[in-house]
Amino acid sequence: MAVSLFVAGCGSQASTADAMPPAEVSVAEVVSRDVQPWDEFTGRVSAVESVELRPRVSGYVERVAFDEGQEVAKGDLLFVIDQRRYRAELARAEADLARARSEAQLARTQDARAQSLVEAKAISREEFESRRASRSQAEAAVRAAEAAVANARLDLQFTEVRAPISGRAGRALVTAGNLAQADATVLTTLVSLDPVHVYFEADEQTWQRYNAQAGEKRAVEDNAVRVGLAGESGYPHAGKVDFVDNQVDAGTGTIRARAVVANPDRLLTPGLFARVQLQGRDSHRALLVDDKAVLTDQDRKYVYVLGEGNTAMRKDVRLGREIGDLREVADGLEPGDKVVVHGVQKIFFPGMPVAPTTVEMGAPPAPPQVASAESGAEPAGPAGGSQ
Structure with a gap:
């Protein structure tokens, strides 16, 4: 009886499997x-140009002429330093120049008169040469006064601190009423926005492989790159390699490379983490x-x-x-x-x-088929089970 029950059970399981x-x-x-291979790296976005803005003249800040964090163009006015002292210096230099020019005119007149007198032997040769030297000294004094005026005018211009590059300004580190020391006090920082640099590091083996593929060209010279940010899907930003360091870091066993990437929409902010794909030279x-x-x-x-x-x-x-x-x-x-x-x-x-x-490779799955109500059939459950 036990053998009969076992055979009956096996037959039941076999019939269930056959019915699946x-x-x-x-x-x-x-x-x-x-395919063209792409190697993946991690990197950081960096500004192409970065400036710590410092004044060229000393004085109290009179006005902050920009909004913190705004994008500025090259030449835009950012800070104004008290100009009264420098206007006075310019006025004094211009007065010294006028006096020097008057003295030079007198010296030229005396020299011309001495020239006619020495020809008539009315004055000595020594006196003639003295007047000629006085004329040369007066003309030199004019040139020195002109230089002083140019310097005073330049200092007055430097009281208006303007953006040396186009980019985004940081916060104002010195506000109105504070003293700014020439070449010492940092007023604000500026970073350029378009294009940007993306720095990444490649390991020794990858570097050697690219070197072997490069032939006569430098490794990864002008190779295409694709960049994606941490919150982005894929690699929507395109660029190319424009610099590779001249040595491998012995401590990390990596070499630094740099890509230049266009940033017209300003999504690539300096300092952001970046995912980088570097295009290889060989296809297979x-x-x-x-x-x-x-x-x-x-x-x-x-x-x-x-x-x-x-x-x-x-x-x-x-x-x-x-x-x-x-x-x-x-x-x-x-x-x-x-x-x-x-x-x-x-x-x-x-x-x-x-x-x-x-289906085609990469195509989305087909929608599930639902049985019509007229047929009265129920949709099939998962394979090997029942609904």
Whole structure:
């Protein structure tokens, strides 16, 4: 009787397994195409130009002429230092220049008169040479007075502190009424906004690989880069490498590189963390699959491919870089393999029968089919279960 019950139970399980409908899945053929590799790094956004604005003359700040944090153009007025002292210095220098010019005119007149008198032998040669020297001294005094006027006028101009570059101004570190010392007091900071630099560091092996690919050119010279911020998806900002350091840091084993990136929308603020992709020089043939098709078994990655008789066969794979919306498979698949991309959760064991629907690799899943009310049929539940 025990043997009879066991045989009856096995028959019941076999009939249940035979009655299980194949799992409906979407399969796509592995994509095989030439790809351009991109290496990923982390970096920081930095301003191309950064200025600590200091006054060139000393004095009390009379006015702050900008809004803190605003974008300013080169030459815009930012601070005004008390000008009264410098206006007085300019007036004194101009008066000294007028006196020097008057004395020079008198010296030229006396020299011309001495020239005619010495020819008539009415004065001595010594007196003639003395008047000629007085004329030269007066003309030199005029030039010195002109230089003093130019210097005083320059100091007066320096009382108006203007932006040396276009960019965004920081907060005013010195406000009206405070003393600003020439070449010492920092008034504010300015950073340029467009374009910006993105600094990142590459390890030794990556650097050597790019060096080997470069040939006669410098490694990563003018290589394209793509940049994404921490809160962005993908890499929406494009640029190129314009500088590589001249030595590897012995402490970290990395070398610093710099990319220049356009920033017309001002999203790249100096100091932000950046995700950087650097384009390699060599292209190669690669097999690509949708990331949704890749499953994890402890430390191994695998996919299900369509086998003989529409069964799901497991294949372990080794993954490579992300190529757009797809993932490179370095090992484990062959061209022509059809990979299960949608419905992998319905496959419970290798060799399980499936009902495949062919789609394009990377295409979204098809909407579920709902049975019509006229047929009275109920939608099927998950494979191997009941609703």
